[in-house]
Amino acid sequence: MSKLIEKLMKRWGVESYGGLLLILVIFSLTGITVLYVRKFMFGWIGVNAETPILVEIVAWIIIVFPAYQVLLLLYGFILGQFEFVWNFEKKSLHRIKSLFVRGENTQP
Template sequence: MGELIDKLMERWGVETIGGLLLILFIFSITGMTALYVRKLVFGWLGFSSQTPLVVEILAWVLVVFPSYQILFLFFGFILGQFEFVWNFEKKSLHRIKSLFVRENR
């Protein structure tokens, strides 16, 4: 197999190509669905090309980011990969938290 595929399988603890493809599918379907949610919510809020960028960024952080996290967990659960998705979420959110909070060591 390719070097990238081997690295992903090892890093994520996946034993089969099918498992890896399923996880990659979960990432892709989550991203596409989050974009759909963004389009719906931004349309509902009346955003247009005239909307200030700072307002769009704030709305993205408040709407799209959390919806992505929820959708990721949902699709992981539905497709039988909840344990992987849950552990991935915890690591990702811990990394994001560490950008804003200094831990005492």
């Protein structure tokens, strides 16, 4: 377990265990909160067990994904880790974008 913690600290550029714990708390709070947002919003728009999976996936992409991003930034700001979360978001969104867009230097 210690190797995992050290690897995360190195990868994220965190210098203390407290900083790592705070970042993990941010991710945890975001995940828990987005579950409540999903439940509320899906109930509000009528997504339920009978809803076709394609509609549910589209609703998830339109509602849950952006909510997670905003909540992550909000909790990062509140808990004093906005710079880390902002950089993490930029890297993550860049990786997602690269799945759909070819790089300028790639050959067809």
